[in-house]
Amino acid sequence: MITVRAPATSANLGSGFDVFGVALGRPADVVRVERADETTIDVTGTGSQYIPENPKKNTVGAVAEALDAPAHIRIDKGVRPSSGLGSSAASAAAAALALNELYDRGRTREELVSVAAKGEAVVSGEAHADNVAPSLLGGFTVATDDGVTSVDADVPLVACLPDIAVSTRDARGVLPESTTLGELVSTVGNASTLTVGMCRSDPELVGRGMDDPVVTPARAALITGYDEVRDAALDAGATGVTVSGAGPSILAVCRENERRRVAAAMVESFGDAGVDARAYQTEIGRGATVL
Ligand SMILES: Nc1ncnc2c1ncn2[C@@H]1O[C@H](COP(=O)(O)OP(=O)(O)OP(=O)(O)O)[C@@H](O)[C@H]1O
């Protein structure tokens, strides 16, 4: 039996839609695999009642098929589904690393990114790698059609998860089909600022570089209280705030000693909007680990 812990992740970071991602220190999924003649799946943990155990509908089923590695797979969910914290990707990343070990397939972590992304296609119809890449590799990742690059970064974060669900499929449905040249220039500038900030582990630059004039405004409308929660986080000292992945979680970047204050302000502001929420005070973390 092989057991793997794979972390939650935050994709997009505003200006890096479908490209940027970071691994979070917590929460995480834990996946156990044992060889079997055919794949079966059991799911326990947070939100497990909403997750299909049919291998054709669960992200780990697609991973087992891609690696030709049938197994009994037990998923203990620490990352709530439809959270914007890469829940479906955490299971897929953990399964990819675990099944690679179990069947001695010899794939590198970089090679496993495209395997785990096949799991994401089961959920949203497209094989995005921007959550599975950081969940496997850790740190800050840049996933493009040409492959994945990553860098370790030390940046304090708060991920605030409201008690509402937004599916990736629905959140992609509200996106504009085109953008202006001015918005393109601004997005490239911000994404570049953010990347330099990650290389320097500089929360000021990372926060400033998260601004995005195209995707985030369209999605904010799906999250009750978004504008108020963002303003509360900024007032409490966050250097930047954006929608985490496809939402509804909201991600704030801050300095080390301001995480607690930012987390409290975000939860209180969601409360004022009539929405229960919890905040993870975390940081950019490492990738999946074999336990
Ligand atoms: N192993 C799994 N873990 C979690 N969700 C799964 C899994 N397999 C299939 N799903 C389905 O995927 C959907 C959740 O995925 P979705 O991409 O919408 O959310 P997310 O992974 O939390 O968010 P994001 O990708 O925006 O960070 C739910 O409908 C859930 O039933």
Ligand SMILES: N[C@@H](CCO)C(=O)O
């Ligand atoms: N980049 C993806 C992440 C969620 O799977 C999106 O924002 O739709």
